[in-house]
Amino acid sequence: MNRPADNDAPEGAPKNVQEQRLLETWRTPRGWRYWSAVNNTEVGLWYTVTSGCFFLFAGVLALLMRVQLATPGAEFLSADRYNQIFTMHGSVMMFLFAVPIFEAISILLLPQMMGARDLPFPRLSAYGYYSFLIGGVFVCGSLLFDAAPKGGWFMYPPMTTDYQPGIGADIWLLGLSFIEIASIAAAVELIVGVLKCRPPGMRxxxxPLYGWYILVVAGMILFAFPPLIAGDILLEMERAFDWPFFDPSRGGDPLLWQHLFWIFGHPEVYIVFLPSVALMAMIVPTFARTPIVGYGWVVLAAVGTGFLSFGLWVHHMFTTGLPAVTLGVFSAASQAVAIPTGIQLFCFLATLLAGRVVGSVPLLFIFASLATFVFGGLTGVMVAVAPFDLQAHDTYFVVGHLHYVLVGGTIFPLIGGTYYYYPLVTAKQLSARLGKIAFWLLLVGFNITFLPMHWTGLLGMPRRVYTYPAGMGFETLNLISTVGAFVLASGFLVVLWDIVRPKGKEPYAPRNPWDAGTLEWLAEMPLKPWGIRSVPIIKSRDPLWDQKDLVHDIDEGRFYLPDAEEGLRETLVTSVIDARPEQCLRVPGPTFLPMISAAFTGGVFIFGTYHWWTPALLSGAGAVATILIWLWTGTARVPEKEAKNVGLGLELPIYISGPSSVGWWAMFITMLGDATAFISLVFGYFFYWTIHDDFPPETSAGPGVVWPVVGGVLMLLAYGMTIAAWRLNRADRSGAFYFTLATAALLTVGGAAALFAAPWSTGLDPTRHSYDAIVWLLVGWTVLHAMVGVLMQLYCLARRSAGHMTARHDADITNVTLYWHFLALTVALTVGVIAGFPLLS
Amino acid sequence: MDATPPNAVPNAKESDESLLAIFVSPAVWAAHFMACYITAAVWCEKFSGDSLSLAPVRVAFGVYTLLAVALIGVNGWFGYRRIRRTPGDHAYGADRAEDRHRFLGYVTTLLAGLSLVATLFVAAVALFVETCH
Structure with missing residues (x-):
């Protein structure tokens, strides 16, 4: 095992011209321009701090609840205020902390672990961050105006339709939808980062196992969040425009919401849990002083959990009266997921047993996590048994269970991770003494708070009640929980103090302070803005332990991209399987465009909440315009030369298009998420068919056949011509390209109009029946996507005429064609469902 | 450890590998799961009538399960063959094409095993539940 050599140069001073240029290129902007930074180190830090603030906010809400519940019949909070607070506690913890903190940490650390200078789409990360910030402040702010949502973090209708006239539920639906988009943006960034931005040789x-987990979790976000976005659309359409998706008197059904919510909601639990397991997978080998035991088994566990977690959602709906066979199917999957979950924990234990364990604060939190999570996992297996769940459902037993899983599985590893990775962010170390104090306060406080809840629940105390009468046996247990909550909070205060206390006089942390083997610990102390001095060739899972002289050679600039001759920010793109170098990717530098686009996008959602349609539309136009400027000025730019020497005699292209390029992957991944949202809407259509004896109802004329088929044919023609235009561009047949693509755009507009005419001409009224509403929604979704398709076609026409797209440099039209593959599928399915299915049934 | 030429094993070229192969068995589990769930839900809601009999659904579960087990078996067998036929020790942690080849085979096999167990868990429901209620 090699300890990295200390850097001989004076702190922070560049050693040669190469270093000087690299420093200048990657320098963080100063003053007010600091906020234009898009580099992963800044955006990741803001993301982490912001989600940490939301965590503290939600934690204070929890304390308020515990004060209210400390004694029976308390009047500290009114019932209405309590409802707002418990709703916000759950919503903020899940949407504004648990998911974003994973994205934050990954944006911050993943490039370091991969020896990359940055992630492939820095502006997308910044856009996601600002969306998150704006949406989060909007949602949290509602509590100050007594206007917060109060339907629980799952927002079940009819509670959130018929019984909540205020704007609370709209704030939840629109504010959090906005944040869900930010999560999908982060997922795109991280998937492409893991697959395409690894250092050469890192097969x-x-x-690192962190990469595997991130790949799985980001993939899960892609398939889990879109059903919720689809549900949000349905619920908001019902609230804003009276489209009766969940109103049984007009053919709707509240259970559809529960399905869509929990198709998201259960994978969500693993989306927040697996990144913390990923932190464990990085921390455990370091302190066991040995590589992980069973690398392949941990990969199995990550991928297996990712898949199986999608088969559990109905276990949140065991008491809704579904057939026993359905309960059985979901119960079986709920039991099966315990297998991969257990495997990874056994691998960690085996690693600790195989190595020579060195005690540390991060490891203490890992132990706390293992014990707590296993306890929560076992009560999880109990509630996965349907008959037991019928008894425990909606009681404090479930509150106890979920907090053991979430705090044990997610929070404790995160605190361990904070102590572990703090030097990589500030170049200083946290106090081991304070860490140990915090550990005991948190572990003891946590168990005093949540262990009694299992008994409170078994005694019959329901969840989400603002108070309870005396004499039912709940008093002592609740009082103990409240005392524990304050002990727990004091532990968090100690951690917070350790993080924010001034450390100016403390020395910098030594380089690789934990003697870890993974690449991120190459970071120099004090930290340098370039991420890594030169991008190395990797030959081991623990390169700092196994590759002799690696650190020295990297510091001397002996690997790839040791310089920035053109003053442009560059990183390497490599192949998916073997990380073979494929491209020298130029990534953008500081810009305010993501911030402005996020503000405009936020306007659409925030003005929409208040039904201020004109400002909302203007904001939408502003967002489209800003994003177009961002694309036009910063993506797929024709370089000044075709290829560049990146070092070690390797010549790499600067511009590539198609499946090797990161842009193509981003489009593909985004469209997978988009297609999932669309499939969720189609699921809604067939859900109604399943529950109704007559669907489509006899009373509805339906959209007919002619107009949908005309619309479908025109759009499929446009699809064919878009592909033809892509080929013509490649063949450099300029005139034919313009003609074909312009015709395709016209055909798309015509097709969209014909599709719109279908429900309009037969007089379908979306407020009359859920059938009419779902047909209109499918048509609306397809027409909206067709309009985006037209915008893309026009964009490509403009790009070619301006000389930014050529026969050789065709990333724009290649990615647009990829979008159109998905659009064609959407069109075919929509027409098949709305026009074809009524003919069959 | 760098002495081995990168293409010492047939089919260990990067262009012959696919990351998607490891996801096949879990995807088959997912398809089997959804098929069972949808068949049961639609049958019980729309077609079971007053008898609430689950007999056709149980047969469907059996057919789906046979199909799924066969597909998972094939995928797992391909994975296992990669481990067995790749020369050298059974490790998969070195910087060699055959290690990467073996690793992908290893993960494919493990995921096939997990998917098999999870599929049989779901199929077992048909053995125990006799009616829609």
Whole structure:
């Protein structure tokens, strides 16, 4: 095992011209321009701090609840205020802390672990961050105006339709939808980051386990969040425009919401849990002083959990009266997921047993996590048994269970991770003494708070009640929980103090302070803005332990991209399986465009909440315009030369298009998420068919056949011509390209108009029946996507005429064609469902 | 450890590998799961009538399960063959094409095993539940 050599140069001073240029290129902007930074180190830090603030906010809400519940019949909070607070506690913890903190930490650390200078789409990260910030402040702010949502973090209708006239539920639906988009943006960034931005030589069997987990979790976000976005659309359409998706008197059904919510909601639990397991997978080998035991088994566990977690959602709906066979199917999957979950924990234990364990604060939190999570996992297996769940459902037993899983599985590893990775962010170390004090306060406080809840629940105390009468046996247990909550909070205060206390006089942390083997610990102390001095060739899973002289050679600039001759920010793009260098990717530098686009996008959602349609539309136009400027000025730019020497005699292209390029992958991944949202809407259509004896109802004329088919044919023609235009561009047949693509755009507009005419001409009224509403919604979704398709076609026409797209430099039209593959599928399915299915049934 | 030429094993070229192969068995589990769930839900809601009999659904579960087990078996067998036929020790942690090849085979096999167990868990429901209620 090699300890990295200390850097001989004076702190922070560049050693040569190469270093000087690299420093200048990657320098963080100063003054007010600091906020234009898009580099992962800044955006990741803001993301982490912001989600940490939301965590503290939600934690204070929890304390308020515990004060209210400390004694029976208390009047500290009114019932209405309590409802707002418990709703916000759950919503903020899940949407504004648990998911964003994973994105934050990954944006911050993943490039370091991959020896990359940055992630491939820095502006997308910044856009996601500002969306998160704006949406989060909007949602949290509602509590100050007594206007917060109060339907629980799952927002079940009819509670959130018929019984909540205020704007609370709208704030939840629109504010959090906005944040869900930010999560999908982060997922795109992280998937492409893991697959395409690894250092040369880091084959798929050598990537740090964190990378595997991020790949799985980001993939889960892509398939889990879109059903919720689809549900949000349905619920908001019902609230804003009276489209009766969940109103049984007009053919709707509240259970549809529960399905869509929990198709998201259960994978969500693993979306927040797996990144913390990923932190464990990085921390455990370091302190066991040995590589992880069972790398392949941990990969199995990550991928297996990712898949199985999608088969559990109905276990949140065991008491809704579904057939026993359905309960059985979901109960079976709920039991099966315990297998991969257990495997990874056994691998960690085996690693600790195989190595020579060195005690540390991060490891203490890992132990706390293992014990707590296993306890929560076992009560999880209990509630996965349907008959037991019928008894425990909606009681404090479930509150106890979920907090053991979430705090044990997610929060404790995160605190351990904070102590572990703090030097990589500030170049200083946290106090081991304060860490140990915090550990005991948190572990003891947590168990005093949540262990009694299992008994409170078994005694019959329901969840989400603002108070309870005396004499039912709840008093002592609740009082103990409240005392524990304050002990727990004091532990968090100690951690907070350790993080924010001034450390100016403390020395910098030594380089690689924990003697870890993974690449991120190359970071120099004090930290340098370039991420890594030169991008190395990796030959091991623990390169700092196994590769002799690696650190020295990297510091001397002996690997790839040691310089920035053109003063442009560059990183390497490599192949998916073997990380073979494929491209020298130029990534953008500081810009305010993501912030402005996020503000405009936020306007659409925030003005929409208040039904201020004109400002909302103007904001939408502003967002489209800003994003177009961002694309036009910063993506797929024709470089000044075709290829560049990146070092070690390797010549790499600067511009590539198609499946090797990061842009193509981003489009593909985004469209997978988009297609999932669309499929969720189609699921809604067939859900109604399942529950109704007559669907489509006899009373509805339906959209007919002619107009949908005309619309479908025109759009499929446009699809064919878009592909033809892509080929013509490649063949450099300029005139034919313009003609074909312009015709395709016209055909798309015509097709969209014909599709719109279908429900309009037969007089379908979306407020009359859920059938009419779902047909209109499918048509609306397709027409909206067609309009985006037209915008893309026009964009490509403009790009070619301005000389930014050529026969050789065709990333724009290649990615647009990829979008159109998905659009064609959407069109075919929409027409098939709305026009074809009524003919069959 | 760098002495081995990168293409010492047939089919260990990067262009012959696919990351998607490891996801096949879990995807088959997912398809089997959804098929069972949808068949049961639609049958019980729309077609079971007053008898609430689950007999056709149980047969469907059996057919789906046979199909799924066969597909998972094939995928797992391909994975296992990669481990067995790749020369050298059974490790998969070195910087060699055959290690990467073996690793992908290893993960494919493990995921096939997990998917098999999870599929049989779901199929077992048909053995125990006799009616829609």
């Amino acid at each position: 798929i069997n050598l990537i």
